[in-house]
Amino acid sequence: MPSQVWLRAASTGWRATGVLWRWGGAIPDRASNTMEMLSVVQARQAEAVGHKVELRGWVRTRRDSKGGFSFVELNDGSCLGNIQVIAEKNLPNYESEILHLSVGSSVIVRGEVRASPAKGQATEVLAETITLVGTADPENYPLQKKQHTFEFLRTIAHLRPRSNTFGAVTRVRNCICRSIHNFFQERGFFWVHPPIITASDCEGAGQMFRVSTLDPAKPPLKEGQIDYSQDFFARPTFLTVSGQLEAEIFACSLGKVYTFGPTFRAENSNTSRHLAEFWMVEPEMAFFDLNDNMDLAEAFLKRVFGDVLTQCDEDMRFFEQRIEPSARTTLEGIVNSEFRRLSYTEAVDLLIKSGQKFEFPVAWGTDLQSEHERYITEQVFKCPVILYDYPRQIKAFYMRVNDDDRTVRAMDVLVPRVGEIIGGSQREERLDVLEARMREMHLDPTAYWWYLDLRRFGTVPHAGFGLGLERTVQFVTGMANIRDVIPFPRTPGIADF
RNA sequence: UCCCCGAUAGCUCAAUGGUAGAGCAACCGGCUGUUAACCGGUUUGUUGUAGGUUCGAAUCCUACUCGGGGAGCCA
Structure with a gap:
């Protein structure tokens, strides 16, 4: 339940430090056992290593390893970069959900921030649970893992x-x-x-846009002209x-x-x-x-x-x-x-x-x-x-x-x-x-x-x-x-x- | 509003009057501490809309719609 999560996060005090943290202030100096709700931009900081965190966002891409785990790139808009989430096959929904996580689906990830052993990112999150919140049917989701033209993105302004x-x-x-x-x-x-x-x-x-509540089909007339004295403001009005x-x-x-x-x-x-x-x-x-x-x-x-x-x-x-x-x-x-x-x-x-x-x-x-x-x-x-x-x-x-x-x-x-x-x-x-x-x-x-x-x-x-x-x-x-x-x-x- | 260019698969683009294709995506399989992953296979079409020319139109003509570049006006 999001509200419960929110309360728990508030009780750990991250809200008080979150903003400072984002702009270069100190990250809480303790690796606590309490779950902290972090944004991706926070979890990507090296200082976050060792923290138990909850992250919420949208899947950008997934790469499966036959070694028995998957990489899930999560983005929550807090920054350009994604956080790399490691999902191992022992997770209860690994076969049923994680292997089918498609671009654009929304998830809640809980786990521990670790230093990443590979190049490309300072940190990654070893997932303890991944909750699928909303799917995004890959056959119909318009955004792909590739560059789109800006003209096309304008036609999907709700997703761009x-x-x-x-x-x-x-x-x-x-x-x-x-x-x-x-x-x-x-x-x-x-x-x-x-x-x-x-x-x-x-x-x-x-040129200005006219603001009027008169019926354009049959505006009141006075001597052949539109009678704006009958309009909402009793005079012609416009957008500034x-x-x-x-x-x-x-x-x-x-x-x-x-x-x-x-x-x-x-x-x-x-x-x-x-x-x-x-x-x-x-x-x-x-x-x-x-x-x-x-x-x-x-x-x-x-x-x-x-x-x-x-x-x-x-x-x-x-x-x-x-x-x-x-x-x-x-x-x-x-x-x-x-x-x-x-x-x-x-x-x-x-x-x-x-x-x-x-x-x-x-x-x-x-x-x-x-x-x-x-x-x-x-x-x-x-x-x-x-x-x-x-x-x-x-x-x-x-x-x-x-x-x-x-x-x-x-x-x-x-x-x-x-x-x-x-x-x-x-x-x-x-x-x-x-x-x-x-x-x-x-x-x-x-x-x-x-x-x-x-x-x-x-x-x-x-x-x-x-x-x-x-x-x-x-x-x-x-x-x-x-x-x-x-x-x-x-x-x-x-x-x- | 004016000038020029364009519209073809979900996306980006080929095909210049004669059977509509590729890459990416998706799907299936393989491989891998991967990272725009990689390798193999499969699926995908009222060629923007409406007319016209032609034996035959994605291709030529006309109009319209939308987009791009430039101009005017301006922030």
């Missing part, structure tokens, strides 16, 4: 977390999220929660595309804040770098200018990458070996280097003088193309690059206008392979300039009365940026397609699972 790659992605993604929170929390930022459902329909960041404006509200009260949650874009984008639902981190800081913003973005990325390197070493070595040979070395290089900072104008000059042939021409005043950004970050500097001070006509209304009147205090952080990973700016804090900019971009200032109030009452310079979580996971792991770094990707035409 059991694959090595997706398990590693999930652990690294979790590490990145923990690191994000730690970074901000340690620096006195408050995590704020802007609404998912918003009434702002023109935040300037692309960004929590930035709300974050500004809290930054102008609490100083330093960040949002971290899902955002939505209804763009018909079919690329390996876009999702309709993705997670975004948006810090916003009062009294920060663009230089402070760039400093923070750089320190932030270095912290996250550094944490992944130290906390996900096994997974990162897997990505290096199987997915992207430069995955680890790229991160190591970044943690110990300085990001290259370059104004938009300097970047345009550099591109024009490079003599490089581009499909699209480079000209001051137009947005840089993917090929231009890639050339700068991959060919010229071979490291993250921060571009700043973009032409005002290609950037959003809320970005602070420079004294030259031609550029705004915007910044993009570009990284190799992925491109733009962070976009941010210093915000326009001058009421008259902001209103003029809104009219220039044909936005109605009255719809943003609350946003303008922040400039009317105790306005302060402030700045912030947005980081795409999935692009960060992509960059860190080297995974080529963004659909393979989020559990259940949403893209045009696809909302399975």
